[in-house]
Amino acid sequence: MTRRHHVRFRVPANRKVRVGLAVFLLLVLVAAFGQLFVGHVLGQSANRLHAGGNLESPSGRHWLGTTSFGQDVFAQLVAGTRTSLLVGLIGGAIATALAVLLGVLSGYTTGRSGAALTAFVNIFLVIPGLPLLILVASYTRGRGGWLTVAVIIGLTSWAGGARAKRAQTLSLRNRDFVEAANYSGESRTRILLLEVIPHLAPVIASTFLFSVVGSIAAEAGLDFIGAGHASTVSWGTMLYWVQSQGALQSGAWWWFLPPGLCIALVGTAAGLINFGVDELADPRLRTRKPGSAAGRSRRSGGVTPEGAR
Amino acid sequence: MTATANDTYKAPDTAPPILEAVGLTRHIPMHGRRHGQVVRAVDGVDLALRRGQILALVGQSGSGKSTLARLLALGDRPTSGEIRFDGRPVNAERRRDRRRHYGHVQMIMQDPFASLNRLHRLRYILSRPLRNFGTPGAAELEARIIELLERVNLTPGREFIDKYPHELSGGQRQRAAVARALAADPSVLLGDEPVSMLDVSIRLDILNLLTELRDRDGLSMLYITHDIASARHVADEVVVMFSGHLVEGGPAEAVTQNAKHPYTQLLLAASPDPDRLLSGEAGTGTAAASLAAAAGGPDADDDPDSAAGSATGADGGTEAGCPFRARCPHAQAICAERMPEAADAGSGHWVRCWLHT
Numbered sequence A: 001m002t003r004r005h006h007v008r009f010r011v012p013a014n015r016k017v018r019v020g021l022a023v024f025l026l027l028v029l030v031a032a033f034g035q036l037f038v039g040h041v042l043g044q045s046a047n048r049l050h051a052g053g054n055l056e057s058p059s060g061r062h063w064l065g066t067t068s069f070g071q072d073v074f075a076q077l078v079a080g081t082r083t084s085l086l087v088g089l090i091g092g093a094i095a096t097a098l099a100v101l102l103g104v105l106s107g108y109t110t111g112r113s114g115a116a117l118t119a120f121v122n123i124f125l126v127i128p129g130l131p132l133l134i135l136v137a138s139y140t141r142g143r144g145g146w147l148t149v150a151v152i153i154g155l156t157s158w159a160g161g162a163r164a165k166r167a168q169t170l171s172l173r174n175r176d177f178v179e180a181a182n183y184s185g186e187s188r189t190r191i192l193l194l195e196v197i198p199h200l201a202p203v204i205a206s207t208f209l210f211s212v213v214g215s216i217a218a219e220a221g222l223d224f225i226g227a228g229h230a231s232t233v234s235w236g237t238m239l240y241w242v243q244s245q246g247a248l249q250s251g252a253w254w255w256f257l258p259p260g261l262c263i264a265l266v267g268t269a270a271g272l273i274n275f276g277v278d279e280l281a282d283p284r285l286r287t288r289k290p291g292s293a294a295g296r297s298r299r300s301g302g303v304t305p306e307g308a309r
Numbered sequence B: 001m002t003a004t005a006n007d008t009y010k011a012p013d014t015a016p017p018i019l020e021a022v023g024l025t026r027h028i029p030m031h032g033r034r035h036g037q038v039v040r041a042v043d044g045v046d047l048a049l050r051r052g053q054i055l056a057l058v059g060q061s062g063s064g065k066s067t068l069a070r071l072l073a074l075g076d077r078p079t080s081g082e083i084r085f086d087g088r089p090v091n092a093e094r095r096r097d098r099r100r101h102y103g104h105v106q107m108i109m110q111d112p113f114a115s116l117n118r119l120h121r122l123r124y125i126l127s128r129p130l131r132n133f134g135t136p137g138a139a140e141l142e143a144r145i146i147e148l149l150e151r152v153n154l155t156p157g158r159e160f161i162d163k164y165p166h167e168l169s170g171g172q173r174q175r176a177a178v179a180r181a182l183a184a185d186p187s188v189l190l191g192d193e194p195v196s197m198l199d200v201s202i203r204l205d206i207l208n209l210l211t212e213l214r215d216r217d218g219l220s221m222l223y224i225t226h227d228i229a230s231a232r233h234v235a236d237e238v239v240v241m242f243s244g245h246l247v248e249g250g251p252a253e254a255v256t257q258n259a260k261h262p263y264t265q266l267l268l269a270a271s272p273d274p275d276r277l278l279s280g281e282a283g284t285g286t287a288a289a290s291l292a293a294a295a296g297g298p299d300a301d302d303d304p305d306s307a308a309g310s311a312t313g314a315d316g317g318t319e320a321g322c323p324f325r326a327r328c329p330h331a332q333a334i335c336a337e338r339m340p341e342a343a344d345a346g347s348g349h350w351v352r353c354w355l356h357t
Helices: A015-042 A073-108 A111-126 A129-140 A145-156 A159-173 A176-183 A188-224 A235-244 A253-281 A293-299 B002-007 B065-072 B095-104 B122-133 B138-151 B170-183 B200-217 B228-234 B252-257 B262-270 B274-278 B284-301 B304-312
Strands: B017-029 B038-050 B054-058 B080-085 B105-108 B188-192 B220-225 B237-242 B245-251
Touching: A015 A073, A015 A253, A073 A111, A073 A145, A073 A159, A073 A188, A073 A235, A073 A253, A111 A159, A129 A145, A129 A188, A145 A188, A159 A188, A176 A188, A176 B105, A176 B170, A188 A235, A188 A253, A235 A253, B017 B065, B017 B220, B038 B054, B038 B065, B038 B220, B038 B237, B038 B245, B054 B065, B054 B200, B054 B228, B065 B105, B065 B188, B065 B220, B095 B105, B095 B122, B105 B170, B122 B138, B122 B170, B138 B170, B170 B188, B170 B200, B188 B200, B200 B220, B200 B228, B220 B228, B228 B237, B228 B252, B228 B262, B237 B252, B237 B262, B245 B252, B245 B262
Parallel strands: B054 B220, B054 B237, B105 B188, B188 B220
Antiparallel strands: B017 B038, B017 B080, B237 B245
């Protein structure tokens, strides 16, 4: 029970983190319940053709106007949010899990097996990500939908994060407290899980945030070049139709701006949340009350209590 | 303070050895341009730590003291040689055997800011060795942790049990580190410069805690230091290390009052004479001040280049003679050829120097 009470959630003191979390939460809510709202309250659906006129500008009936096929852009955006977020979260989770597993193991293991693991990570690091992604996606095209895309993205984008974990682990493995844990009779697994990995928490959190953004961007990229799943609605497929239908030339801003802005919004939210991850591995920062001197000095970029030790 | 040490002083030969090193050697291979060469960190060291006594290992930075301690703790593997615990050779190949050794021999590290994981409370840090080396139930565990905290004078233990390391001062942290070592219920403590990172005013507290553990609980201790004055203060026996070799050893009084080896004499000359300081008011302040002054002594004396070059013996493994000959005022031709065997200087005091053979 004592272990629990220092991981309990509290509202972060940092305003940037709050804004980032709020934006992210809003997108999650839209992804979860947006389609119910669109279907039952607005009476629209993402895939219905000729729901309105072609390329209508925003109105009370079509909040974000219509596409050149007469589809409702707002309904598409809401449906796309769900697809893109799911791809982002699943792809990001897979990439982060692989990055932690292979990074920490390759950093902590010595000798031949450590060298082999590092070589494996390095090979994946130099394989160009997007071409590999396109190659694999073109084989699975049409099968499995967005889930396949998410898995492929996760499996091809972990190497950079693994290198970062490896570097951190290398510096942690020779710390005195790791040696002391060994003298305390701790097993290797326990040292890794409870002494080393908790120190990586900020790096893991920020890897996850940017893997999510990266996966969303990769998915949008695949869809944009037409290598995705044609009938799913995502921010990427929206941009694909925007481009192929020449929406930019006809000035249909209500069609091309929203998906682009949404992708930018996710990136911004991730960046803002990232300001708060330092607290994850420093009980000194965690125990400060919101709005205390420590919180303020961190926001203004001043000295942390570390310097005043 | 010296008086306390004298009261509890036992003749070194009476107690049986508990932890022994026999011909212990650690050569560390070098990388990069000096590939193929080795650093002879520890070179054929014979050492016997006796039951219920404190053995001080004195030497300058880079002389191999810490490597020797890590070898004895099984934190590192020797190139050759043997470690014996209670007369039996210690097998370090299998993890199970190493763990059993950790149960007997525990290490206290130099830097209490680095040796405690800042993410864990003292409750967790101390519970791990208790669980790993014994099987107390959940209810008993808390009582044992509080008992440990109070044993190292972190009182009341109930107030310290849920503290994070950053909520403690340096001295309190080092006490917590001592408590963690004691949690395994060891019979030997290896203190790798346990006070050198601490503020002068609390060094004496920690040293007194260590002597108390010897006197009250009969623990044996290897006290590593570069401060020969504090070695005399706490230890029953002193051995002096230079460049991976032990050069002199014996009862603390004999070694510090009647040093035979030129290196020991140099170390003593670099530290203020404890008798001169203690003849005045032998208060805590004076003794602490002498420790502080002595701490900087031998290290500050050395020019970094020559110290690193001669002290580590990184010479491609061709070294045959006495490692101290380059800086020795009494160097002779024979010093370059080989190192002499230990010569007896009476009542357990020995020295390895051609001047005394």
